[in-house]
Amino acid sequence: MKIMLVDDSTTMRRIQKTQINSLGITDIVEAGDGEEALKVLQQNMPVDLIFLDWNMPVMDGFTFLKKVRADNAYSSVKIIMCTSESEKSRVVEALKAGANNYLVKPFTPEALKEKLGI
Numbered sequence: 359m360k361i362m363l364v365d366d367s368t369t370m371r372r373i374q375k376t377q378i379n380s381l382g383i384t385d386i387v388e389a390g391d392g393e394e395a396l397k398v399l400q401q402n403m404p405v406d407l408i409f410l411d412w413n414m415p416v417m418d419g420f421t422f423l424k425k426v427r428a429d430n431a432y433s434s435v436k437i438i439m440c441t442s443e444s445e446k447s448r449v450v451e452a453l454k455a456g457a458n459n460y461l462v463k464p465f466t467p468e469a470l471k472e473k474l475g476i
């Protein structure tokens with residue numbers, strides 16, 4: 359399973375990576391904004407799952423989500439929106455735009471396992 363972490367916080371990406379590694383998944387690529395993520399995704403297909411931050415500079419997560427969902431080449435890629443507690447109300451919008459699920463940051467290992475289905 360290949361996972362892409364998209365978050366402008368390197369600290370958040372490091373935490374997520376450590377948690378995912380602890381589940382035995384080591385094939386992980388990263389991007390710091392939506393525009394970079396489009397390039398990284400294209401270069402690293404097949405990517406199975408993206409953990410996507412909402413607020414990022416250059417291109418935010420919601421714009422990235424809509425671009426990915428408009429491209430049939432990425433129809434197999436699952437996208438999990440990562441929101442803060444205060445952004446939870448926006449989750450419906452993301453699910454309507456094609457996100458598969460969401461996680462509230464910071465993740466617990468249990469929540470992560472559940473969303474990964476392992």
Ligand SMILES: [Mg+2]
Pocket residue numbers: 365366367411412413414
């Ligand atoms: Mg952010």
